[in-house]
Amino acid sequence: MQAQKRLKPVKRCWVAHEKYGTGLVQQIMEGMDGISLKVNWRETKESPSLVPLESVSSGFMLGMEVQHVPISKAEKSLGEGAVLKTKEIAGYHQVLVHFSDQGETRWLPYERLAWIKGVKHRFCTNDFGDGTAPQKFRLKVLAHAIENWNENTGSLSRLDIDPLPHQVHLVHHILASGHLNWLIADDVGLGKTIETGMLLKALEQRGQAERVLLITPAGLTAQWKEELHNKFGLSEFRIYGENFQIEEEREWGMYKHVIGSIDRFKDENHLEKLLRADNWDLVIFDEAHRLSRRQYGLKFDASQRFQLANYLRPKTKAMVLLSATPHQGKQDKFQSLLMLLNPDRKEEIQTLALNPEVLSEMMIRNNKSDVTDLEGNFIFKGKTTRAIRVAQDEAMREFDESLQSYLRKGYLIASEMGQAGNAIGFVMTVYRKLATSSAKAINKALYNRKLRLLQEAESVAVNETSDHDERYVGEAEEKQLEALQGKEFFDGELEQLDILIAESEEVLKHDPKLRKFLNELMPSILANHKSEKVLIFTEYRSTQDYLKHALEQQFGVGSVDLINGSMKHQDRKFAIRNFESGGQFLISTEAGGEGINLQDKCHIMVNYDLPWNPMRLVQRIGRLYRYGQKHRVIVFNLYSPESMDDQIMELMHERIEQVVGDLSSVSGEYNERLGEDIMGEVADLVDVESILQEATSEGITRTRERIEEALEKAKNAASKQRELFDYAAGFDPDEAKEELNITSEHVKSFVAGMFNLLGIEVVDKIHKDLLWQIRLPEEIAMELGVRKTRWDVTFDRTLHSQRGNCEMMDLDNFIFKLLLEQAKSYEFNGLTASVGNTESIEGAVICSYLRWQNAIGLRQRQELVAVQVQQNNHVVMNSQVFCDWLLTELPVATQNQNKALKGMFEQNEHHCAAALKSKSNQLLHPEGIYPIAGSIFQS
Template structure:
C-alpha cells in the first residue's frame, strides 16, 4: 500500500504499473476511495503497511489504539451510510426507515430506472430529494430534469431548497428561456411543466440539449398510452417521455405516482417500458411473471410504516359528521338557486361551445353555495353589480394562478374578477339575481351552519382544553373570511391566522409559525392541503366544507395525520344538507367510507386503521367524481347516486387488481436491513464525543437534556475550520437545531463533522488494527471493509461498508452486537493471537467478502474491489 505525501494527499493507493520518463520513475497508482488512477513520481510516494499485513503479523501501535480503531470504523460507517441513504445530510426533517430503505434500495440496485409508487402521504417528493442529494454526494447526477404538472413546479422548487438545500433548480419558462440549444449548457438543474415540454416547439429544443443523468416525472400516471389491438393511442405527455428515452437524452428515468396501474394493465406496462425498454418482450408476460416488478417498482403503505424504534407511525383517526338541520330560509334559497342554475346551464348549452363559460360559472356558484352562505352571497352581489354596470369593489388578489393546490381560490377569483360578462346569461337573470340576494340575506341572518359550528362544535372541542389548537379548512376565501370574523368576535383577533394562495412563501412560513406558537385557530384554504406539517401542536381538524374531489380531503387530513403526531387525529365534517349539492356530496363521502371499510375488513385479522387509510388514498385517487357532481343537476339525486356507485365499483376493482400485482414489488421490510450495519443518531453522537477527545476539544456543558453540546476548541482546530471563535454549540437533533439559533446541526455537511471524518479516515490517525477488551462480544475477531461494485464501463455504482465478525470458523456479517459495541469508548488489550490464527481468520473473511460481492452482482453491477478498513482482535476476559 502507498500514500501520497500529506501536502498533496490523494489518500492511500496501490501501484498497478510503473514507467520511466526522462530518468524519473513514475507509478500508476489506483486510489480505491476516489475510484481513480494517477501517474505519480516515486519521490511523492511513501510506503505504508495496509490492514491485511498489519492484521496478519499482529501489529499494534502504542496508546489507546482500540479507541482510534472504533472511531475509524465509525467514520467509514457514517460516511457510507450517508452515501447510501442521504439520511445524515443537511435535511430539514428526520427521515423515516421506509424512506431510508427506498433510497438505499435504488442506489444499490445499480439502476436509477425505478417507479416509486408509495402510498399517498408517505413522501415521494422527500424520497426523491433524498435520492438526488445522495446521488450528488456520490457525483453521479450532474444534470437533473424534474418534470411536473404545471401547478407544482414552484412547490417542487421550494421543497428541494427547504428540505435539502438543493437551491440550484430553476423553472424552465419562468426563471429562464432557451433560444438556442447551446444555452441548455448553462442549466444543469431544471424543473419544467410537462404540458409546456410536450409542445412541439419546446420538445424540439429539449431534444437538442445535452443528455440528462436523471429525468424525474411526477404524477407519472398522466403519461398515458393505451393499446387497442396492434395500435397505440399515445398522449402527448407519454410521447415526451418516450422521445427522451429513444433519443437517449435521459440516461435514467424515475417515475413517481401512487396510482400507476389504475386498473389498466396496458397503461401500466407502457410505464414499465419507459423504464426498461430492453425488457419489452418480458412485460408482455407480466401477469404470468409479476416478480419482474421487484427490481423496478417500489411501494410502501401507511399500514407498514414505522419510526426508527419500530413503532407504527400512524396512530389512527376518527371521523365525525356534524349535520346541521335544514331551516326554511335554506329551503327557500335553494329553490331559487336551483331555478337560476337550470336556466344558466340551459343558456350555456344553447350557445354551444361558446356557452362553456356560462356552465363554468354555474358550477362554481354551486360549489360556493355548498361552502357557505357568505361565499355565494359575495358572488351573487358581484354578478348583479357587473350586470348593472356598477363600480366593483376591490377584490382579493392572489398569486396562485399556476398552482393546483389553489383550484378553488382560482375559480372564486375567476368568476369574481371577470369584467367581460356584462350581458345577461338568460332573459330575466337580473330579476332572479335580486330574488336570490333577498333570500340569501334572509339566510345569512339565520345561518344555522355557522351557529352550530361556533356554539356547538367549538364549544365542545374546547370544553376540556380551552387552549386546544384547531385547524379549519374551507375551499374558498370568502368562507375563510366569514369564519374568521365569527371566531375573532368571540376569541380575539390574535387567536386567528389565515393561510391561502395569496401569501408568499415567507408569509406562509410566518403563519405556520404563529399557529405553532400563540395563535389557536388556523383557517386554511387548499393552500394548506399540501406541503405543510402541523402535527406537532394540533390533532383536531374541522372541514367547514367538503371538497368535490375526495383526494383533497385525503390531503387535508395528511397535514395532521402524519409522522410525529402523538395523539389520535379527530376529523369533523360540517354538513348542512340545505342544497341538493350538499346532499350529494355527503352521500358521496358516505359511500366512499362504506366501500373503504368493506375492503379493509376482508384483509383479515391484521386489519387496522392505517390499512383503511391506505385503501382510502387508493380509492380516492382512482375516483373522478367531479364530472358526476357537475352533471348532477340534470340527472337528479337518484341517477347521481347510481353513477357514484358505478364509479366506486370501478375504483374498488382497480384497487384490488393493483394490490394483487403489487405483492411482488419492492417494499420496506425491517428484515431487509438486518444484514446492514445500521447507523443511528446515537452513533453520530458517540463518534462526535470520541473525536472531540482525540482533538482536545473540550465539551464544556451539556444542555437541553444533553441534546446540545457546548464546545471549546483549541487553536489548531480553529485554524482547520477557518474560524476565530473558539466556542461552538452543536447538536444531532434536527428539531433542536431548527429551534435554537446559532446551534450547528452536526450532519455530514457540517465543517466540524467533515474535519472529524477526514481525520479519522486518514492514515496518520492510526487505528487500523488493535486488540480490544470486548467482554460483551463473544468471538475471536472482526474485520471491516468497504465493498465496491462497478458497471461495465468501470464507473463505481455501489459501495457497502461491512463488518465481518469471526467466531471459530464461522463468519457473520454486521451482527447487531457489533453495532452496539461501537456506541461505547473502546479499551485496548495487550493480547494478540498468533500469526497462523490471524492468517486463517483473514482468509475466512476474504472468502466471505468475495461471496458478498458475487451475490450482489446484477446485469449492470459487477464486483470491483475490497478496501480493508480495520481489524480487531477480541479479548473476552
C-alpha cells in the first residue's frame, strides 16, 4: 500500500539502498508485486540488480548536477541545477536544488530529478562528444550570447529601428549599474523614446517590468502608446482616462502597464485614485524638468507636478526621469530631481558642488557632438540658420507706431492698477506677440476686442497661473483673449482700436511679410526641387490659417497640412502621414514643437514668427535636426528689423549665437557639433520674456543692456552647467568591449546553423539575400503550433516594415524563440567539444555566466564571458578572435590531445572569480559562476 503512494523515480535518478549503497536508476518496471527498479550500483561491482521501490531513498549528494523532469507533459521543466541539500520529512525525501538560469532555489521530490553530466565534469573527464559537437557548441554559445546581449541592452528585440551605439550603451550602462534610478538627459533628438523602449524590453526579458507607470505631458500620451507598440511590441500599455477609468481600487489589478498625463494625475481626484494602485516596478517621467521645486531660504516651493512625483516615489522600486534640459540654470531645482531619484543620498546631493562625481551614478547624458553611427561616422550633418529680413512699407510703419502708442498706454494703466492690472498687462503682451507673428493675427485680435467692448459686458479675469501644457501657450493666449470681456482699459481705447484696425487692414492689402514669404523665400527654396517639403512654424492659430489660405492659393488645395493643439492624436498622425507622402507644406503651432519627428522626409524649416522663449526655437528645430536626418538642416527665420520687438528678438538670437560660438571654440576653432549642444543649454537659461515685457517702457538702448546682462549670466551658468555635466555618465565605446561582441551577422549565422541541424529547409534567398523563404518539417510546425510550413523570414527591419507577410527574425519571433530554446537545452548537447583546424585559437575556451544579485538576493546583472586558457596558461577574456570564430559555418571535429584539462578549467574559474569580484559593489553582490559550454581548440 505504501509503495502505491510513492512517486516513481525517473531514469538516472540517484537512489540509496541499505545493502547496495548508492546507484543510478536504469529502468522502472511494474509487475504484480508492485514497482521494481533496475539500478546500477556505484559501490558494488555486480551487475545492475532489481530492488523494490519502497527499499530505496534519495542518493543525491551535495554538488551533484541534476535536471528536473516534470511529472506530466503539461508541466514545464525547471531546467538544470545543482544540489545544495537533502532532507527527510514524514518519510519522504526531498532535495534542495539551485536552478541558476532562473536564479531560484526549490525543494523537490528526489524522484523527479535526473543526474546529468555538466560542463566541468565532461571537460575534465575528456568527454568531448561526437562529430557534431563543435557545431552544437558554437550554436549553444551563440544562443546564450544573443539572449544575454538582448537582456543587457534590449537591442535585439522587436524594434523597427537599428539602435545607435550610444543608445545600446545607455541601456547597457543602466542595467549594469545595479539600480534603475537614473536621469536620462540626452540632448534633443537623440532618441530618449527609443532608449526607454529598449530599457523596457530588456527589463521585460529579465522579468523586472511587470508593473510600469509612464507619465508624460498631456499631448504625448497617445504618441508614447503608439511608439511603444509599433517600435518595440510593448502593446499592453493603456492610457488612464482615455483607454480606461478607475472606479474602485481593485480595478488597478487589470492595468499593469499604464500611461498617464502628468496634469491629469496631479489633479486631486485622480491622484487619490492613483495612490491606491499597487506598487510599481518602475515609474518613468517624460519631460521631467516640469517637476519643479524651488528653494527659498530653508523652505521649498513645490509645484503640483513635483508633489505627484514625490507621492509616487515610495510606491515604486525605481524611477527614471527623462529630460534634455534638467538643470535650466537652477541648481536647487536640479538637485530636487536627483533627490527624487535617490532619497537616501540626500546629503551627497545637497553638497553636489563639493562632490560632483556622484552625478556619474545618477545621470547619463549624450550630446549630439559625440554620437556616431555603427561605422563611427558622426550622425548629425549640421544646420544652417538664415535670417530673412522683411522691410516695412509705409502702411506697416504707421500701424507699428500706432500699436506702440496703444501698448504704452495699456502698460501704464496696468502698472498704476498694481495686481488688478495683470489682465491688462497680459493683453498688451499677447498683442505684441501677435503683431510679430502676422498682420492677420493682430488684426483679428483687435477686431475681436472691439466687438467685446461694444457688448459692454462685465470684465472676466485672465488666469495666467494655470499649469497648462507649455507647448500650447500661443493657442491658449488666443483663447484667453477671445474670452476676455469688459470695459475700456483707458479713455478713448475704442477710438484707438478703430484706427489700429483700419491701419492693420491697410497692411493686409499688401502684407510685406507674407509677400517676402510667398514671392521670394518659397521660390528660392523650391528653385532646385519643386516638390521640396517645408515645415513652417508659428505660435498662433490665426497665423496658421492665414498661411494655409495663402499657400493653397499659390500651390493648390491639398498642398498644406496643419498641426495644432486642438487636434486629436489620430488627426495629427493623419496630417503627418499626408505631409510625408503627398503633401508639401506642414504648418505647425508649438503643439508640434515636441513629439513630431519629420527627419525622414524634410530638412527645411521656416519660422514665420520667433517664439519669445528661445528654448522653443531649439525644440522646433529638433523636429528635423535629429537622428535619421540625412541632410543638412536649413532654418529660415522671418523678421522685420524696423519693428522694435522683431529687432529685439533678432538681436537676442544673434547674441545667443555669438555666445554659443564663444563657448564652442576649441583651440581657436569653432566646433559646430559642440555648438549645437550648447545652443540648447544657453537658450534654456535666458529669460527673454521678462526683457521683452519691459522693453516698451525702457526703450531699445536699455533693452540691449538687459540682453547683455542676461546673456552674461546665461554664459556663466552654461559654463558651470557643462562643468557639472562632465561628471555625468556618457557614451563610452570601450565599456562594452570587454564583453562578447555580438552583431547581426552572429544572429544570421545562428539561425542558418539551427535551420541546418533541425532540417528547416531554406528554399530560396531573394532581395539580395535579405529575405529567406523556408519550409518547416511537420514535427517542427507541430511543436510551434502552426499549420503552415512555408514562411518568409528576414533579418532586415526596413524590409520587414515594407512587407507585412514576412517574419522578423528577432527575439520576439516565435520561430527564433524555438531555435534559442532548442540550442540552450541539455538534450541539444554541445556542452563540450574538441575543435580542429583552428590556427587563430589554441588552448581551451570555456564560456560561463557571471552573475550578481542585490541585497535581498534577487538577480541584478549577468554577463556571458568566454575565457581562453592558452597552453602557456596565458588567459584572454572575450577575444575578438573567438567572436569571429563563432561565425564559422561548419567547424571541424578532432580528437583531444591535451592532457592538462583540469588545470585549464581551474585557470578559467580563477579568472572568472577575479572578474566577478572586480565588478561587485554595494549594489551588486556576487551570486556565482555558471559554465555553459567548453571546448578544446587544436590546429
